[in-house]
Amino acid sequence: MSELATSAPALTRERVTAAQLPGGDPAFVASLRQAAAAAYREEPWPSSTRDEDWRRTPQVDKLDPANYSEPATSARATPEFLWEVVRGPLAELPTSAILVDDQTGNLEGGDTPVARTLAAGLSQDAETWKGVLGTVATPGLRTFVALNTARFTGGACVRAARGEQVAAAVRLVHGVDQGSAAFPRTLVLVEEGASLTLVEEWVSPDGEADLLVPVVEVVVERGAHLTHVIYQRCGDQTVVQSTVRVRLAQDARYDLSWALLGGAWQKTYFDVDMLGYGSESKAKGLCIGGHQQHYDVQTLQDHIAGGAVSDLLYRVAVADRARSIFAGLIRVEEGAQKTNAYVQNRNLLLSPTAKADSNPTLEILANDVRCTHGTTAGRVDDDQLFYCQSRGIPEQAARRLVVEGFFADVIDFFPEGPLREDARQGVLESLEEMVPSGLRTVGPGSG
């Protein structure tokens, strides 16, 4: 371990205190953090026997930040692996800002009205961000939101001002390395009638046991539109506990494309609050797991106002001993009439030892609604393989085609251009890396 690890105070739960932004916290941030730190110290640690949320993810202690060192707080050169990501396939993407966040609190990249470091945004524009920070993801909501709130140093404030159509995307790269625990916070505000594309990348090097606890708070105001893309390409030993919470006002639109392609072990929350009449949320995600990867994804579409539409699709392929857990709740509150909500979870099992748990749920307290969910689990369809083979495609290639085809509708939901190409490439590489054994072994016809 580097000297970072030895010099940093342990993030033991009983001793966790509020951190500070570089240059100090504005008063409202400091008081929010104090409360969050207290909540984190006092809240019982999640338990797989007591908390339904954690029932299928019993190894909660992997998430204990006490087992990791604190991220560096003073300046250091931004590590090379982050620059590699920046120069990677998305380099061609037209961007209005690229921010590289290595948790030192300094973002490499532009400081523009659209994208600022968390420290700059919160201190220069406190009035605006007061209405976002801790209001979408309240610290009391979950243990790890409290932890992130107490400890965030890195992160960004992204904002499209009223009526502004930001054509080029904002790109955020959050990284963690050197066996440390990082708590990036992203605040997004798309003001009335504005539109914006935000691309987030969560990355870490292979071969390091790092902990990444990002919290993303999104507010889309009346008639505004956010296109949100999240790529997770963490290292093979990184543990991730992420929370994305979205609040939609009247007629707001939110589109999320999400690729989970890396990390050892994961617990992820995605919640969208349909707070305004006529709001619309579409989220499409994909996940490819191999080795002993563990992905636990929990989603909520909370229809508080009526007349809103939410749609969520999550496609998973698991190979080797990988395990996927999905729980997706559609909740329609009293009076939220004319709701239209849908959840779909499709699981492809690529090896006999892979596991997929699926638990889509509905809680409906209004009657004039249309709420549905569907889930499937199965292996590569023999009929499809047979069809391809009858057209002269060798079995191996046919199998690959079918698996790729399985993800097509999620890939096609990524914005056209480098983002979609990158998603496609990411899927191919992951299949290559994680699934080769799975692609070879299954099926009675393969022997």
Add this chain to the structure above:
Amino acid sequence: MAVAAKDLTKDYKYGFNDGDEFVFRAVKGLTRETVLDISRRKGEPAWMLEFRLKALEHFRQRPMPTWGPDLSGIDFDDIYYYVRPAEEQGRTWDDVPEGIKRTFDRLGIPEAERKFLGGVSAQYESEVVYHSIRKDLEKLGVLFSDCDTGLREHEDIFRKYFGTVIPANDNKFAALNSAVWSGGSFVYVPKGVRVEVPLQAYFRINSESMGQFERTLIIADEGSFVHYIEGCTAPTYSRDSLHSAVVEIIAMPGATVRYTTIQNWSNNVYNLVTKRAIAKEHASVFWIDGNLGSKITAKYPSVYLMGEGAHGEILSVAFAGDGQHQDAGGKVIHVAPNTTSTIVSKSVSKGTGRTSYRGHLKVYPKAHGVRSSVRCDALLLDENSRSDTYPYMDIEAEDVQIGHEASVSKVGDEQLFYLQSRGISEADATAMIVNGFIEPFVKELPMEYALELNRLIALQMEGSVG
């Protein structure tokens, strides 16, 4: 609340009460003495008393479940755990005491028997008061009796299977039943025997603050077939009653068991039931489960597919009116390869009623070739109605085909408009659509039950529009 109670009595045909008539009633509350007393009065073998006492310990140690419906209204100390209504069990209808006979006459029991049943058993409070089985079935070696008689006269078979599907410590309410069980049905169908006519049991709670804990054990030996039907009613009292049954079914290789129940308890009964079946090689088990009555029902019939090629099917319908919570569902556990299952759940919520589908589908790693489909549909009739769907799915095998779909909606405006354009009133049209919605369930029922169900739905639907 007073108004609601009145409405219920109005709608509930079986809400009459015939006055408490009993020859023995245990004191209220559950103690070791209560259990000793029940066992002594039944003259049971020592192993059963031991089983009961162990179960009592499990019951005391287990916390109340924290999931599912609200059970905080149950006061375990304010319940009569054992009420014996008559000295002897009637073999002919004339032997049954007058008051009890009147009750069952009003429910139509002997009438039903004359019509089409192979055997009938009627339980009043804690004991089975009337029992009969057709002579030809008896000759084939079919055993159909109450569970106490089963234990007394066929201890070898009884002991071999009793408590093997649902152990006493399975859950808090199974433990409670195991400690104080009384009555229920015991069915044994020998190898290769097909019982073509249904066997029926009828359960009636008549006393206030009464707990009924019947225990049913059905064993279908290799290649046999049996259809068992169960109905239940209770009068409406101001104080709640508790019904906590345990039903165990063992379908031996190649056997088929159908279990049909229409639960129609009055709206002050907590109905907390554990029902589970084991299906061996190429056996089939069908649960056809209707939930219309009770205040709160928590019931999840389950099938453990233990033998290759076994098949399980659960078809359930729930109707929750004002103040009711039907927390029903089904569980299928695929342990063996090439097993198949289907779950279809239909639920309707009206007024402040709440229906929840709670299911569990599990496929174990070695269970290749499994196919399963789970379909849940819910209709919400009023703004205050609520519906939940919680279908847990754990898939640990790769060569499987699992599908699940659920939908929640209100009665379709277009359907209503179409029917009204044909001159049908809105109320009739709504009832018609609801009947159509539960059609897949109704068509699985014997004719008499289908008619009765339609009538009950019509009663529940009264005043649902306007």
